[in-house]
């Protein structure tokens with residue numbers, strides 16, 4: 478018993494140099510759209526819960542080498558029918574700042590959701606809501622779950638709903654301005670099949686808009702998905 482325990486501990490301490498080990502990191506292989514040519518709106522929102530408008534591009538997000546976009550072409554559902562665009566456009570790979578590349582849902586709290594087809598180890602979720610205009614989206618909440626109804630093993634990766642108006646809990650993340658880089662939410666290898674993205678309008682519009690959701694992941698068996 479004692480010898481077995483010592484062996485087990487030795488195996489753990491040596492783990493980083495064995496087999497899969499610590500994953501090699503590389504810049505996220507994301508393809509960025511062109512920046513918008515529209516000017517900066519006046520009267521930009523500000524405050525302690527709003528990140529200032531970015532003055533330079535964000536540095537590349539580092540993720541385990543080999544991650545790919547598992548959301549590409551996958552099925553999308555939503556809390557209400559789009560009145561502009563189609564849900565398939567959320568995973569079609571196109572996210573240029575053009576009016577025909579936005580999917581718009583009615584006002585109020587709304588979500589769009591991607592079924593990745595199988596549970597994968599998620600390392601980064603990149604969301605472009607609407608970078609046609611410099612704006613801040615309200616109640617940005619990004620969740621993953623094991624079931625399409627979001628009742629099983631729901632995990633929240635981002636939440637800037639500071640007053641719990643969306644009813645999913647008080648968020649401590651900041652509001653941020655939409656740019657051509659979208660926003661990258663760290664997944665840290667969380668294993669899940671479904672990704673849901675909430676908003677409740679923006680600083681410019683009461684409507685809810687998505688251009689693209691990309692989910693960079695590894696197969697669950699090769700990831701860090703201890704929860705599987």
Ligand SMILES: [Ca+2]
Pocket residue numbers: 566567568569570571572578688689
């Ligand atoms: Ca798109």
